[in-house]
Structure formats: C-alpha cells, structure tokens
C-alpha cells in the first residue's frame with residue numbers, strides 16, 4: 315500500500331465566483347489508526363452548494379472551512395485498517411472527513427452502509443443520502459405538501475430538486491412544475507422524471523414562464539434558488555401557499571446583499587408561509603425517509619442520475635461546475651472503483 319494520499323485544501327477565500335486557485339491539492343502521509351480508530355480509503359466524495367458558504371469567513375449554521383486545511387464534507391469509502399471491534403476491514407462507510415484519498419478517525423465517526431442496496435455506493439451521497447433526505451423533509455414537513463397540491467421546484471434537475479419533484483408526483487400532487495438551466499435538463503424533467511411541466515429559466519423571465527406552466531397557480535414552492543425564482547413563486551402562489559426555503563444558489567456568489575423579492579406584500583393577503591430549514595435538524599425522520607423513499611428507489615418509482623467527475627485533481631473543477639450547473643442529478647467526485 316502507498317504511504318501517501320492527496321487532500322484538497324482551501325488555499326484562499328474567494329471573492330465572488332470561486333476559481334481553481336482557491337483550492338490546493340496537497341500530498342499527505344496516510345494516517346495510522348490508533349486504538350478505537352479506523353482507516354478508510356475513499357471511493358467518492360461529495361461536492362455540495364453549501365460548501366460555497368463555508369469558503370467564506372464568518373459565522374453560519376456550519377463552521378467555515380479553514381484556509382490551509384482539508385475541506386470536509388460527505389464521503390464514502392472502505393475500511394482498510396481497523397483498531398476497533400465496531401468496524402471490520404472491508405466495511406463500506408459514510409463519513410464527513412471530505413475531500414481526501416484516506417481518512418482516519420474514531421469508529422463512531424463512520425457510519426456503516428450496505429453497498430448491495432445501491433447500484434453504486436455513491437448513491438449514499440445523493441439519492442440514498444443527504445440531498446434526497448433534504449427533499450423529503452423539505453417537501454413533506456416544511457412545505458407540508460398534500461395530495462392535490464400544485465408543486466413548483468427550482469434547480470429541479472439537481473440532486474435535491476430531482477427527488478423533490480418525484481416525491482411530489484408520488485404523493486399525489488395535482489401538477490409538478492420544474493425549472494432548470496438548460497433545454498436538456500428540461501427534457502429530462504418532463505420525459506424521464508415525469509414532471510407535468512418544465513421550463514428553462516434562462517430563456518425568458520421566470521414569472522412569465524411559471525404563470526404559463528401553472529395557469530391555476532401553485533400551492534407549494536420548493537425553493538433551491540432564491541432571487542427571481544422566489545419572487546415569481548410568491549406571485550404564483552395560491553391562498554395559504556407554502557414555501558420550503560431550502561437554498562438560494564442564485565446568490566451564493568453575491569458580493570453585495572442581493573435585492574429581496576419586490577412582492578413580499580402579497581404574503582399577507584395570500585396568507586403565505588415561507589419557512590427555512592436545515593436538514594440536519596430533522597434526523598428523527600430518517601427512518602420514515604429510508605422506508606418510503608428507499609421503497610420507491612427499489613421499485614423504480616423514483617429514478618436518479620449522477621454526474622461523476624473522476625480524479626481528486628479535478629475536484630475543484632467539479633465544484634465550480636456544480637455552481638455553474640454542469641451537473642444533472644448529484645455531482646460526485648470519484649477517486650477509484
């Protein structure tokens with residue numbers, strides 16, 4: 315076995331849109347697990363939009379990445395050395411040590427998963443993992459989606475959005491509408507994922523396209539984007555409509571506070587609820603999620619796609635591509651088979 319691996323460090327904090335210069339690939343000795351610890355060789359790690367916020371200094375719901383340190387986050391790999399009775403060599407484990415070839419730490423920091431339940435273990439970073447769980451909690455608990463609701467999802471071809479739209483369909487939405495940034499993604503939403511209507515938000519104003527796609531209005535908006543999408547949704551929401559405020563990717567690179575929706579006054583007359591959430595606060599729903607969404611994935615009612623970028627050296631590009639919209643479904647970095 316080799317005695318060095320590679321890690322991705324935050325080299326400097328970005329101002330506005332990040333570049334590859336904000337990252338550094340660094341060689342590091344493979345750690346030796348001490349008592350109670352395991353050593354894991356990663357096969358995939360996740361790049362996620364929330365990591366853009368962590369590249370900035372300052373307080374948020376999750377601490378910032380430190381300059382000169384490894385970027386942590388979701389990863390999956392195999393135990394290759396174990397000093398713990400809890401986790402044998404060969405176990406497939408999910409963890410949060412992030413952007414690196416090898417990770418060592420206490421066995422409790424690694425969650426064993428069953429690799430035979432997924433077509434590829436990377437699914438534990440997407441369709442069987444945090445993004446799908448976000449879709450489940452956001453749609454059903456935060457937006458309180460009910461059968462008969464017309465549901466609009468933005469960034470609908472991404473990891474969270476693609477699952478949110480399909481759950482809405484399976485839970486009896488009267489109409490599921492999605493927006494995405496390319497015509498190929500729009501076709502994917504309509505033809506593969508079963509959305510009733512979809513549009514490319516780059517080709518005409520969102521408000522105009524949403525009104526056309528949902529002539530009778532919407533009851534639920536699953537917001538991944540913020541900005542003009544949120545303003546358009548407020549305009550189209552019916553009385554007692556609900557918004558799950560999941561993310562606001564349209565403003566993650568903003569260098570000045572972005573303008574708010576201009577139509578917030580409508581919230582009162584329409585009796586709207588706009589509710590933010592962080593998925594990690596809702597772990598009590600994990601079992602329900604695993605049962606319901608796991609079942610739909612197994613019987614093929616929910617399908618998913620991944621965009622796989624190979625090689626740790628290409629991980630900064632994968633992350634920048636995610637922010638640009640290069641992905642369909644979950645964006646992951648593959649380190650080896």
Ligand code: NDP
Pocket residue numbers: 362363364444445448469470471472473474475493494495496499538539559560561562563564565591592593594636637638639640641643644645
């Ligand atoms: P995605 O897989 O959806 O990837 C991000 C997508 O955002 C891109 O593919 C791109 O697609 C779209 N996008 C980028 N810029 C813009 C823009 N200016 N306007 C509209 N769309 C844009 O990522 P995830 O599914 O992982 O995350 C989706 C959202 O959910 C993010 O906002 C993220 O921060 C949030 N999130 C929140 C969580 C929580 O606990 N609240 C947990 C997990 C995620 P396109 O080609 O369509 O533009």
